[in-house]
Amino acid sequence: MITHIEKPASKTRQRITNAALELFVAQGIAATTTRDIAAAADIAEGTIYRHFESKEALAQEIFMEGYMPFAKALVTFEQSGGTVAERLARVVEYFYGLFDTDQTRWVYLMTYQTGPQSKLPDDTPTPHRLLLKMLTESVKKGEMKGLEPKLTAQILLGIILQPADGIVYGQLQGPLSPRAGEVMQAIGKVLTP
Amino acid sequence: MITHIEKPASKTRQRITNAALELFVAQGIAATTTRDIAAAADIAEGTIYRHFESKEALAQEIFMEGYMPFAKALVTFEQSGGTVAERLARVVEYFYGLFDTDQTRWVYLMTYQTGPQSKLPDDTPTPHRLLLKMLTESVKKGEMKGLEPKLTAQILLGIILQPADGIVYGQLQGPLSPRAGEVMQAIGKVLTP
Amino acid sequence: MITHIEKPASKTRQRITNAALELFVAQGIAATTTRDIAAAADIAEGTIYRHFESKEALAQEIFMEGYMPFAKALVTFEQSGGTVAERLARVVEYFYGLFDTDQTRWVYLMTYQTGPQSKLPDDTPTPHRLLLKMLTESVKKGEMKGLEPKLTAQILLGIILQPADGIVYGQLQGPLSPRAGEVMQAIGKVLTP
Amino acid sequence: MITHIEKPASKTRQRITNAALELFVAQGIAATTTRDIAAAADIAEGTIYRHFESKEALAQEIFMEGYMPFAKALVTFEQSGGTVAERLARVVEYFYGLFDTDQTRWVYLMTYQTGPQSKLPDDTPTPHRLLLKMLTESVKKGEMKGLEPKLTAQILLGIILQPADGIVYGQLQGPLSPRAGEVMQAIGKVLTP
């Protein structure tokens, strides 16, 4: 007996989300038409509406699709053992692994929250915010003297995120995972009094 | 001191660019209609087209308007005296000063290049790229051992840019200029062997 | 016998071309709005664009629709047997038959090439040009003495076309076919030394 | 003392009508914008409206400008002495002379009546109609037997007009005046029993 916990994620539905994700990242959500999506997915335009309420809902569901496993993982890492530095290192490694696995989805995930298209509630724990929260706690636990914790957290966030942007914009060669060590070193230096 | 060689920028033209800038940043370029712009500028929709060829051209001219003084300033700083670190500090201060002076324009400037709307040539020296280039040279002249220069440059870029994002997203309190010292400290630490 | 290789020409598409043809001839292409066409065809304005790329493309396709069978017929007549005069008579009869069958389309066909809207290549063998070419050959084969062939061809063309114009402008009563005999007589007289 | 019988026809007014005539013939009235006209006449767009009520009025006045001397001349010829054939010959010569003098204006004159833009009353004695009327009378006075007078008049009209079209469309070399003799010969033949 089969129990449906989540939607079946039919073949067609998959084709749509895949095509849409690619186009959304390449052209932006607003500039991507349902016709574009239908053509890329090789389905009829009307078919999109058998699987999604609207283009906007589609965009949001793609976000959730990538966001949920990510959020779960972060919680796991937060509750895992070891020192603050060790846990942070694990998160960065996981994060960079995601980037290398599916760069397109990663960009979408990190971008969607920002754009004016996002109708996410203002307090949605986006990847961005989740990371920042963890960093803020790391900084606080580190008992830094003389450094403003919130600013420091932003600095650390920049250290982690910018290399990914560098790869996306072609200024740095991928993959990103092998860079994790150097990035953690830089973070270490910043946190050193 | 700035010298205007260009058009005197008529009153109406100013109203249009001001209104458009605000809306473009708030809603995104694609989501901002010419009707929105006209209403905000309190002019007729057709009037936009007596001053700009198209909505796209308007978006691009607003970018150039902000970009040109910025680019000139960067060149000046590059050629100014002092050590690499001193020059970099001056740039960051100037950069943060711009942010505090007109946050909206700053966001537009840093965002425009990225978006799919941008029809800028791929090799346009955008603010992002100009900063990165300067950082790359700083890192190289610093003769870092053991650190990959390109990665380090991205890390420094992240350290500089992310605090601004933090303020934009309301996670950090402005203004940004007073933070420049701490940011430079963080950069110093990363560049320390 | 006409063979259709092209699209089946859906019901809606037909409604659009019919309505557009009528309006284009009555008001001119430039003065006919897509709204006019939609109203006359009793469809939504947007529907036009599911069948035609643009208003201009619609105008051109209507032209081609009428032009192609006409061109084919002319070729057939050219290759048919009999004397030059006999072949010419056949063409005129066919031509006048078309006029009587669908005067509106006939006017459109003869007008479209001239108008500034026509984006037809300058060497498109339009009805006008096809007729002229045939007449030029007729004149040459007739070995007229003392008559400049090109001028004579134009004169014959005028003899053939003007009666149609006369009917269009209400100065002559239709139908035109019964007039073919008298018109051919006039041509004969002109060609007589 | 100067008496104004007609409008002063100022320098500026002339520039406008000249520019407009050229553009109207080249692109059609509908496709010619007031901006086009102003640019070609090297004046401000608003200036057009100091001399003409509207674009439409401008188009009509240009027509009248050319039409009035033509109409007067025709009347003169009608009342001049000689046989019907002689008077007709004089008209054709005059008509072809006009063509050679100012082909652009001639085309405009002959075209304006036809186009859907023309708001001329249906019974306006246009060049076309004036010629036709004269031809009809010629035919009637000629007491043709067996030929339907209205059809014959149209045929003669075609003989006269089509060579002009031939030159306009580049199928015949100008000037037209030297062709008048041959054209009259053709007319003579058609009118011969």
Add this chain to the structure above:
DNA sequence: TATGAATGAGACTTCATTCAT
């Protein structure tokens, strides 16, 4: 008289969405 900036009605076109098949 001439200017040219501004207008606003309306043109063409796009596109998310619906619905009968």
Add this chain to the structure above:
DNA sequence: GATGAATGAAGTCTCATTCAT
């Protein structure tokens, strides 16, 4: 579930015309 023709609201842009200078 899938299709694809049709919709209609809305978007960008044009242009004849007005009016203060």
